[in-house]
Amino acid sequence: MRQTAKLLSIFLLSLSVATSACSDDETGGANNTTNNSLADVAPDSGGADVGVDASDTGDDVTDAEDDTEDDTGADSDNDGYPDDQDAFPEDPNEWSDTDGDGTGDNSDACPANPNGQVDSDSDGTCDAEDAFPDDPSEQLDTDGDGTGNNADDDDDGDGLSDAEELDWGTDCLRSNPLAADTDGDGVDDPDDPYPFEPFPEFVLRQNDQQTIDLFLSNRDGTFQAPAQIGAPITHAGNTLAYGLFSIGDFDANGEIDFIAHSSRLTDGNPTRNFYFFWRDSKADEFQQAHIGTTDEPIYGTVMDANGDHKFDVVRFEYDKPNYISGGRIIVYLNNDGNAFSSCVVGDDPNDGCFFVRMPPIDITSTVDGEWVARLAGQAVNLNPNTDDHDDLTLITYSSGGNAATQVYTLFGNGDGTFGQPQVQFTHNQSASQAPANSTLFADVNNDGTGDVVLGFDDDGKPGEAWTYFGDGTGGFDTSSITAVDLNPTDADETNGSESLGRTGSGRIFDIDFDGNVDLLVGYEHQNYGDPGQTRLYMGNGDGTFGPSHSVIGPVSQHAHRFAIPQRLCPSFQFVTP
Numbered sequence: 001m002r003q004t005a006k007l008l009s010i011f012l013l014s015l016s017v018a019t020s021a022c023s024d025d026e027t028g029g030a031n032n033t034t035n036n037s038l039a040d041v042a043p044d045s046g047g048a049d050v051g052v053d054a055s056d057t058g059d060d061v062t063d064a065e066d067d068t069e070d071d072t073g074a075d076s077d078n079d080g081y082p083d084d085q086d087a088f089p090e091d092p093n094e095w096s097d098t099d100g101d102g103t104g105d106n107s108d109a110c111p112a113n114p115n116g117q118v119d120s121d122s123d124g125t126c127d128a129e130d131a132f133p134d135d136p137s138e139q140l141d142t143d144g145d146g147t148g149n150n151a152d153d154d155d156d157g158d159g160l161s162d163a164e165e166l167d168w169g170t171d172c173l174r175s176n177p178l179a180a181d182t183d184g185d186g187v188d189d190p191d192d193p194y195p196f197e198p199f200p201e202f203v204l205r206q207n208d209q210q211t212i213d214l215f216l217s218n219r220d221g222t223f224q225a226p227a228q229i230g231a232p233i234t235h236a237g238n239t240l241a242y243g244l245f246s247i248g249d250f251d252a253n254g255e256i257d258f259i260a261h262s263s264r265l266t267d268g269n270p271t272r273n274f275y276f277f278w279r280d281s282k283a284d285e286f287q288q289a290h291i292g293t294t295d296e297p298i299y300g301t302v303m304d305a306n307g308d309h310k311f312d313v314v315r316f317e318y319d320k321p322n323y324i325s326g327g328r329i330i331v332y333l334n335n336d337g338n339a340f341s342s343c344v345v346g347d348d349p350n351d352g353c354f355f356v357r358m359p360p361i362d363i364t365s366t367v368d369g370e371w372v373a374r375l376a377g378q379a380v381n382l383n384p385n386t387d388d389h390d391d392l393t394l395i396t397y398s399s400g401g402n403a404a405t406q407v408y409t410l411f412g413n414g415d416g417t418f419g420q421p422q423v424q425f426t427h428n429q430s431a432s433q434a435p436a437n438s439t440l441f442a443d444v445n446n447d448g449t450g451d452v453v454l455g456f457d458d459d460g461k462p463g464e465a466w467t468y469f470g471d472g473t474g475g476f477d478t479s480s481i482t483a484v485d486l487n488p489t490d491a492d493e494t495n496g497s498e499s500l501g502r503t504g505s506g507r508i509f510d511i512d513f514d515g516n517v518d519l520l521v522g523y524e525h526q527n528y529g530d531p532g533q534t535r536l537y538m539g540n541g542d543g544t545f546g547p548s549h550s551v552i553g554p555v556s557q558h559a560h561r562f563a564i565p566q567r568l569c570p571s572f573q574f575v576t577p
Helices: 002-026 063-072 162-166
Strands: 202-206 212-216 227-229 233-235 238-240 242-248 257-262 272-279 286-294 301-303 312-319 326-334 343-346 353-357 372-375 392-397 405-410 422-427 438-442 451-455 464-468 481-485 507-509 518-523 533-537
Touching: 202 242, 312 372, 392 438, 405 451, 422 464, 438 507
Parallel strands: 286 343, 343 353
Antiparallel strands: 202 212, 212 227, 233 238, 242 257, 257 272, 272 286, 301 312, 312 326, 326 353, 372 392, 392 405, 405 422, 438 451, 451 464, 464 481, 507 518, 518 533
């Protein structure tokens, strides 16, 4: 009976195929055009559709495919996964082993970890990866202090709270709360002005080749030999030089970059090229972009003038046919400046320029009739009990002799504008010191309060500078100490009557990261007009520097024309104790 049924099935199948073939033949062998699911996939041959499933109800699966499924689709444990796709073909409760440890994913508490299968506290973290395997509320202890990251407000133990690192903390920068040294450069985030920058800091200086000398810091008070950067610039057949550098992080990516200008394109014309430089993969190689031209140099005090945590530039512009007859403070706000900025400076943020120019602040009433007026190169908040805005410091003196120096503050409004200058105190009142050719702000004695360093002239006591300590209330102790003396022997220049010591190039930065700010200054140590030295005096942490010094690079006619890194904001504030 079973054999008879089998023969009958074969006969009926044969009859069905023959009928199908006959049907095609009746149409002259044409391809199947009937509106059904058995669409032809190739021209008919011998009347039968090639590749068409003629044995079932139109499931679009070929006979060959049906045969394959019948042979390979076995599911021994009936778990819905064919044996050839089932890591456990005899276990209906398992079919996958992601980590290949022999334990099925459904039973493995750590399916992605081949070294563990247990999660004792059921917190979703395998015991092998859990610093607290019996505490479901904790999994990590980044700094190894015994307190889990969820309860620890300083996960990496670097002295900055997690909130500070994520939201512009006391270091004025964002950094990784899970890494004490975010960029892995050997300097912990609280001491690193650029915690996302793995390459060392540097000093830039003009050179005789019309390019830029790059001095990479060894972070111990010494520097590597200069490397030349900057593509040669020519205009109308003339070679131009680079200058007016400002080092910071202008594109706000956490890494050091800088802006630079060319010399004037033509004599008597204020127009200069403007460039943006950044590093990609090597410490001594920079990419550069020519942003455009500008008739106004974007150079001066680097600071955050409007509280948006970006590097802005503040310039003091004055009229001086002889004595100063007018002066203005011009603020250039960073407009998300980067290599793709379409122009240098504009009045509207929508222009897409690197900087936006704020309306000038006229301070003619303060500087009119003065011989010298200049801004300090750094900004500091002098009234933190009132606001959190950085302020500007301006000095003036009235003659080219041993004149008294007036020290002013322009209080910031936090929106890129400043009030009119207000007198703080008078330096060299009794002509027993020297005028302030350099004006520096920093916490030079590590008490958390800003101090001012004034001096470096060739009148009075040539080459000497004095420190005035902040009193913590927004003012100063007007008794001063000698900060450093560039010319301790008061030697005269060889062929003249003036003593050496005049420089306006003083800059302050913690070069060796020992916690004490250091002094860099360009100094013509033999004769005015001769090649000079770019000197480094290490800070002593008590308001003094040196007295010994080192020299950065060879002597140069451009010893004064250098730039050092700037932090987004100083690491000090004027605060009430």
